[in-house]
Amino acid sequence: MRCTSVRPAELGSTELALWREYAQRGPRNPFLSPEYAQAVGEVRDAARVLVAEDAGQICGFLAIEQHGRIARPIGSGLSDCEGWALAPAASVPGGAALRSAGLIGWDFDTLLDEQVPAGAYRVRRERSPIIAMPDGYEAYLETVRARSKKWLSSMFRKQRKLEREVGEVRFEFASTDDAALRALMRWKSGQYAQLGEWDRFADPGIVALVSGLMKLRSSSCSGALSVLWAGDVPVAAHAGLHSSSVLSWWFPAYDPAYGKYSPGILVLLHLLEGAAAHGIGVVDLGRGKHEYKDATKTGELVVVTGSVDAPGVGALPRRVKRVARAGVRVARKVTARVRA
Incomplete structure (x- = not known):
């Protein structure tokens, strides 16, 4: 098996159709779609696609960013899921295939658990909660009610209070309101500042990427700006991506002036109802521990962080650094035991 590295825009219609066909065999997460890779390619020069071939036949696609x-x-x-779109019976390409594309290593962050390549190191698995609604939204609510009746009742009480004190609550699953998108970005930037985190929306490239994706419509990747209104006031919103069957919970935010009504939870509940109405049966909440995820999830996926090296002397500096870091960790542990 060998790989070549190309820019997303260089793929032809035949390759894109094959990618979509292979992606249908996987979790159908919109982050694994060619449309998402192409959108990133428009704002990041490092965007590439590894195209794997075996016996002269294309057998897989992996969207990456190539740094050196x-x-x-x-x-x-930004992405909550990464992985290969593979042909039936194709195996996950290993380090030798990376080397054929001129690479010396691959650092993954949210890789599908079943795709961890042989020889991977620094492997760490994390649980990523999901909400599955195979029988629709109302049946899902009954499941949550049976487990967290008090919590769910309190959310609906807050919605009624929001209607009494601010205005009638309404929800748009896929809004085209640019002002609402700008508001979401302001709220999210404020949240990042409060938490001391990197502000994604201070980056014009990310603003352009998210804005463009919200207008994208495809069976494998569509944008959806979902907005919760109270009267004429947007109180919460979510910018997300979805395929025909999976929605990724991506950029939720709310106006802190209405925080007492828990608008962030309310927009999630309305989003679930809207997703089910559009035939979307799974919402991927992404990794990370939060009380609302525990209250709303129905199951979990596993995503993996780690690295793999290509064989040969090119990857030697990476291996030397890895050994050096391991030695430092051991030395620190020994020192700590001696001091104890």
């Missing part, structure tokens, strides 16, 4: 000779996740810092 290292592969990193496409949309690094």
Whole structure:
């Protein structure tokens, strides 16, 4: 098996159709779609696609960002899922295939658990909660009510209070309101500042990426700006991506002036109802521990962080650094035991 590295825009219609066909065999997460890779390629020069071939036949696609000779996740810092779209019976390409594409290593961050390549190191698995609604939204609510009746009742009480004190609550699953999108970005930037985190929306490239994706419509990747209104006031919103069956919980935010009504939870509940109405049966909440995820989830996926090296002397500096870091960790542990 060998790989070639190309820009997303260089893929032809035949390759894109094959990618979509292979992606249908996987979790159908919109972050694994060619449309998402192409959108990132418009704002990040490092965006690439590894095209795997075996016996002259294309057998897989992996969207990455190529930094020097290292592969990193496409949309690094933004994407909640990464992985190969593979042909039936195709195996996950290993380090030798990376080397054929001129790479010396691959650092993954949210890789599908079943795709961890042989020889991977620094492997860490994290649980990523999901909400599955195979029987629709109302049946899902009954499941949550049976488990967290008090919590769910309190959310609906807050919605009624919001209607009494602010205005009638309404929800748009896929809004085209640019002002609402700008408001979401302001709220999210404020949240990042409060938490001391990197402000994604201070980056014009990310603003352009999210704005463009919200207008994208495809069976494998569509944008959806979902907005919760109270009267004429937007109180919460979510910018997300979805395929025909999976929606990714991506950028939720709310106006802190209405925080006492828990609008962030309310927009999630309305989003679930809207997703089910559009035939979307799974909402991927992404990794990270939060009380609302525990209250609303129905199951979990596993995503993996780690690295793999290509064989040969090119990856030697990476291996030397890895050994050096391991030695430092051991030395620190020994010192700590001696001091104890």
